[in-house]
Amino acid sequence: xxxxxxxxxxxxxxxxxxxxxxxxxxxxxxxxxxxxxxxxxxxxxxxxxxxxxxxxxxxxxxxxxxxxxxxxxxxxxxxxxxxxxxxxxxxxxxxxxxxxxxxxxxxxxxxxxxxxxxxxxxxxxxxxxxxxxxxxxxxxxxx
Amino acid sequence: xxxxxxxxxxxxxxxxxxxxxxxxxxxxxxxxxxxxxxxxxxxxxxxxxxxxxxxxxxxxxxxxxxxxxxxxxxxxxxxxxxxxxxxxxxxxxxxxxxxxxxxxxxxxxxxxxxxxxxxxxxxxxxxxxxxxxxxxxxxxxxx
DNA sequence: GCAAATTAAATTGTGTACAATATAATCAAG
DNA sequence: CTTGATTATATTGTACACAATTTAATTTGC
Numbered sequence: 001x002x003x004x005x006x007x008x009x010x011x012x013x014x015x016x017x018x019x020x021x022x023x024x025x026x027x028x029x030x031x032x033x034x035x036x037x038x039x040x041x042x043x044x045x046x047x048x049x050x051x052x053x054x055x056x057x058x059x060x061x062x063x064x065x066x067x068x069x070x071x072x073x074x075x076x077x078x079x080x081x082x083x084x085x086x087x088x089x090x091x092x093x094x095x096x097x098x099x100x101x102x103x104x105x106x107x108x109x110x111x112x113x114x115x116x117x118x119x120x121x122x123x124x125x126x127x128x129x130x131x132x133x134x135x136x137x138x139x140x141x142x143x
Numbered sequence: 144x145x146x147x148x149x150x151x152x153x154x155x156x157x158x159x160x161x162x163x164x165x166x167x168x169x170x171x172x173x174x175x176x177x178x179x180x181x182x183x184x185x186x187x188x189x190x191x192x193x194x195x196x197x198x199x200x201x202x203x204x205x206x207x208x209x210x211x212x213x214x215x216x217x218x219x220x221x222x223x224x225x226x227x228x229x230x231x232x233x234x235x236x237x238x239x240x241x242x243x244x245x246x247x248x249x250x251x252x253x254x255x256x257x258x259x260x261x262x263x264x265x266x267x268x269x270x271x272x273x274x275x276x277x278x279x280x281x282x283x284x285x286x
Numbered sequence: 287g288c289a290a291a292t293t294a295a296a297t298t299g300t301g302t303a304c305a306a307t308a309t310a311a312t313c314a315a316g
Numbered sequence: 317c318t319t320g321a322t323t324a325t326a327t328t329g330t331a332c333a334c335a336a337t338t339t340a341a342t343t344t345g346c
Contacts, residue, residue: 005253005256005257006188006191006249006252006253006255006256007188007192008185008188008189008192008204010256011185011188011256012263012270012273012274013163013166013167013170013259014185014188015274015277015278015281016159016162016163016166016273016277017163017166017167017181017185018205018206018277018281019159019163019277019280019281020156020159020160020162020163020164021163021206021303021304022206022280022281023156023159023160023280024156024160024303025303025304027156028304028305037330037331037332038160038332039331039332039333040331042151042154042157042160045149045150045151045154045157046151048149049150049151054294054295055294055295055296056293056294056295061151062161063161063164063165064332064333064334065333065334065335066294066295066296066297067295067296067297067298067332067333067334067335067336068331068332068333068334069295070295070296070297071296071331071332072331072332075331086295090293090294090341090342091294091340091341091342092293092294092295092340092341092342093293093294093295093341094294094295094296106149109149110148110149112149113148113149113153113154114148116156120155120280121279121280121282122276122279122280126276126279127155129272129276130155130159130273130276130277131155131158133265133269133272133273133276134158134159134161134162134273135158136264136265136269137162137165137166137263137264137265138158138161138162138165139264164333164334167333168333168334171334171335180300180301180302181302182301182302182303183301197324197325198324198325198326199323199324199325207302207303207304208303208304208305209324209325209326209327210302210303210304210305210306210326210327210328211301211302211303211304212325213325213326213327214301214302214326215301215302218301229325233311233312233323233324234310234311234312234324235310235311235312235323235324235325236311236323236324236325237324237325237326
């Protein structure tokens, strides 16, 4: 095998970048049905779990900064899925809370993970190996 | 382990999406030195290898469409790294060719893969496993 | 108690990403 | 040879993504 380090096929980062985009693309038709983008979907996933959070905590969880989250959260607010309110105890914090409509959306989203799994052609063991390696890269070692 | 399929930590796609972004972020300071974005860098990588190509072929290689590539290639043209010219035999094709300046940039980029490898904390075997799994997801089985 | 440092969001600017559409060139069927 | 389909690129519109900066609120040192 060619070992030229500047060849696209010899890069590890490139298939990571490409696979990420390709998988997100597979979500698109499923997410269109519930009116979310992929980034909005993962944001809602945190809120389905946490019910409420401030912007920084959301960003740490999602690896996103306020420049991405602020407009995204405004769009989710416009859709009626979340509310945004300054915390009275510390006015620097904006508390994002899920609404009833947002909670209800979880039911419509329930089928998505399984539907998606069927379009990714890897075995459960491979998925687990991949999962661990990706979290290792993220520096968060999961099991 | 919690098996709720809508929990962020139980998703395979999320660490893929997050790790891709985090690794691209690690490239930033290295690529800033040579004045390229990550997407421009991988595009140049194809051109360092192929010398010239049309937009569609570049897009297939990079998993990008004309909506992304057209403005990106115009910026590379403005930087003097590539030229864009309609093919006379078939005016539908725009031939992207690397310039001398573009070729020269390869020398300055030569150190990047090694520098980057030192910031990703995985073993060579893990990297190989990851590489194969990612190309499996991309549907292109590599060795 | 108050100036300096820190923290949290928002804003600005640049650059992807991609769906959908438009435009133009070429090809194919008859 | 011409109409209809196909192909290649460009354009438009929406939504990230993030660095850098700004604004405002809070905390910390002295």
